[in-house]
Amino acid sequence: MIALTAAEIAAATNGRLYPQSIAPALRVHGPVVVDSRAVATGSLFVALPGTHADGHDFAAAAVAGGAALVLAARELAGPDGAALPCVVVDDVEVALGLLAAAVLLRLRTDDEPGATALTVIGVTGSVGKTTTKDLLIQVLTASGVTIAPVASFNNEIGLPLTVLRADFDTRFLVLEMGASGMGQLTYLTGIAPPDVAVVLAVGHAHLGGFGGIEAVARAKAEIVAGLAPGGVAILNADDPRVAAMASAAPGDVVTFGGSAGATVRASAVMLDRSGRASFTLTFGLERAAVALRLVGEHHVSNALAAAAVALHLGVALPDVAARLAAADALSPHRMHVVDRADGVTVIDDSYNANPDSMRAALKALATVAGRDRRSVAVLGEMLELGPDARAEHEAIGLMIVRLNVSLAVVVGAGAQAIADGATREGSWGDEVVVAPTIDAAGDYLEGELAPGDVVLVKSSFGAGLWRLGDRLTGEVPR
Ligand SMILES: Nc1ncnc2c1ncn2[C@@H]1O[C@H](COP(=O)(O)OP(=O)(O)OP(=O)(O)O)[C@@H](O)[C@H]1O
Numbered sequence: 001m002i003a004l005t006a007a008e009i010a011a012a013t014n015g016r017l018y019p020q021s022i023a024p025a026l027r028v029h030g031p032v033v034v035d036s037r038a039v040a041t042g043s044l045f046v047a048l049p050g051t052h053a054d055g056h057d058f059a060a061a062a063v064a065g066g067a068a069l070v071l072a073a074r075e076l077a078g079p080d081g082a083a084l085p086c087v088v089v090d091d092v093e094v095a096l097g098l099l100a101a102a103v104l105l106r107l108r109t110d111d112e113p114g115a116t117a118l119t120v121i122g123v124t125g126s127v128g129k130t131t132t133k134d135l136l137i138q139v140l141t142a143s144g145v146t147i148a149p150v151a152s153f154n155n156e157i158g159l160p161l162t163v164l165r166a167d168f169d170t171r172f173l174v175l176e177m178g179a180s181g182m183g184q185l186t187y188l189t190g191i192a193p194p195d196v197a198v199v200l201a202v203g204h205a206h207l208g209g210f211g212g213i214e215a216v217a218r219a220k221a222e223i224v225a226g227l228a229p230g231g232v233a234i235l236n237a238d239d240p241r242v243a244a245m246a247s248a249a250p251g252d253v254v255t256f257g258g259s260a261g262a263t264v265r266a267s268a269v270m271l272d273r274s275g276r277a278s279f280t281l282t283f284g285l286e287r288a289a290v291a292l293r294l295v296g297e298h299h300v301s302n303a304l305a306a307a308a309v310a311l312h313l314g315v316a317l318p319d320v321a322a323r324l325a326a327a328d329a330l331s332p333h334r335m336h337v338v339d340r341a342d343g344v345t346v347i348d349d350s351y352n353a354n355p356d357s358m359r360a361a362l363k364a365l366a367t368v369a370g371r372d373r374r375s376v377a378v379l380g381e382m383l384e385l386g387p388d389a390r391a392e393h394e395a396i397g398l399m400i401v402r403l404n405v406s407l408a409v410v411v412g413a414g415a416q417a418i419a420d421g422a423t424r425e426g427s428w429g430d431e432v433v434v435a436p437t438i439d440a441a442g443d444y445l446e447g448e449l450a451p452g453d454v455v456l457v458k459s460s461f462g463a464g465l466w467r468l469g470d471r472l473t474g475e476v477p478r
């Protein structure tokens with residue numbers, strides 16, 4: 001974080017300094033942390049009331065560890081009764097957002113000598129935000145200092161924490177913006193109005209919380225309405241609900257996709273035997289060949305989104321193509337392919353799942369297995385689907401049959417409808433196994449898998465199949 005005084009932090013957050021003896025000129029230079037174990041000298045410790053623990057209980061440890069100041073909802077004292085240096089606010093989460101907004105405004109007003117002009121890029125969509133964020137890091141870094149979220153930090157806490165990592169050297173600030181309810185993107189863009197807003201897809205994620213896909217579309221459109229003055233909307237031309245957001249854009253619109261009219265376009269998309277896509281990237285009269293390292297055709301769309309941002313920001317097409325071709329999946333459990341020594345290939349896509357990403361991953365499984373290898377789909381529950389949950393799981397079961405997946409291992413009672421959907425489809429054999437727990441599935445697979453098998457592991461994060469992903473890839477000790 002840029003250095004701020006305690007008085008500036010209090011002013012930005014509508015807070016008051018405590019104790020009264022605290023020096024208003026006390027300097028805080030970050031990092032801003034919510035975990036007392038992550039403090040460094042000069043940190044601002046943000047005492048958030050969590051579901052399991054209250055950050056206020058860790059404020060003394062944070063100060064002992066070097067934190068210069070605590071953002072807190074009440075006056076705090078250490079174990080010896082001495083007051084801890086605080087800015088006391090009504091609501092710590094809101095104050096964190098206010099602080100991020102104030103710091104961003106200061107970075108943008110650019111009155112610091114030698115400061116770099118900052119471009120804020122917001123990415124939203126039902127799937128692909130983190131993947132696109134990871135691609136943007138790899139496409140933009142060579143053109144300027146890029147700050148982007150740790151992991152999938154995309155909510156009311158993760159977004160301001162990411163903003164607060166930017167400083168006067170930052171050229172690109174990439175922000176993942178999650179929308180699991182109405183008004184969330186309005187709140188997030190209120191903190192950080194993007195100069196460039198990317199909408200990837202309106203899909204089935206978090207449908208339960210919305211009550212319908214049109215409501216999801218309205219929630220995602222908030223990012224377009226929240227653009228900074230003169231900001232550009234970068235929209236998926238292949239998703240009609242996203243393309244329709246052009247009418248709400250306050251300024252320029254750039255589109256991406258396979259559709260003929262898209263500004264940034266992919267054509268001649270091909271998958272190699274490993275499921276990696278190559279395509280021709282076209283922008284105006286220019287074109288370049290791109291071969292991705294990421295597995296799955298669905299990543300073409302994410303790559304196009306990243307390309308559209310970079311091209312709009314002036315990166316030359318050959319550079320964009322070369323950087324995309326060199327890009328890796330930076331975040332774990334996303335189409336992570338491991339060829340094990342015993343000849344089994346594991347596709348660990350267990351970070352999260354919804355109907356759209358399930359379909360995409362199953363297609364990749366079928367491609368990688370091809371005609372010669374046995375395909376095994378190990379699938380757990382997709383959460384937050386509301387009243388459609390049963391039908392959506394059954395539809396995945398149907399797709400397993402249509403793709404001729406050799407063996408399905410359905411994990412947990414919540415995913416049972418996948419097995420029901422598959423077995424109801426008469427054209428298939430009886431190659432579906434229901435495992436009550438993740439451990440039971442792991443034990444079963446250990447006995448069942450044979451050289452040559454290709455195994456996909458996938459569920460919603462909350463269903464926890466990432467533990468099985470770790471066990472099958474053998475990359476994380478159990
Ligand atoms: N364009 C896409 N179409 C379908 N599935 C996709 C697409 N992009 C990514 N996925 C898959 O969706 C899952 C989540 O990807 P990613 O983490 O990039 O999305 P996210 O939008 O950040 O999700 P979250 O809301 O959980 O943070 C992964 O399994 C990934 O392979």
Ligand SMILES: [Mg+2]
Nearest residue numbers: 129130152176
């Ligand atoms: Mg994410």
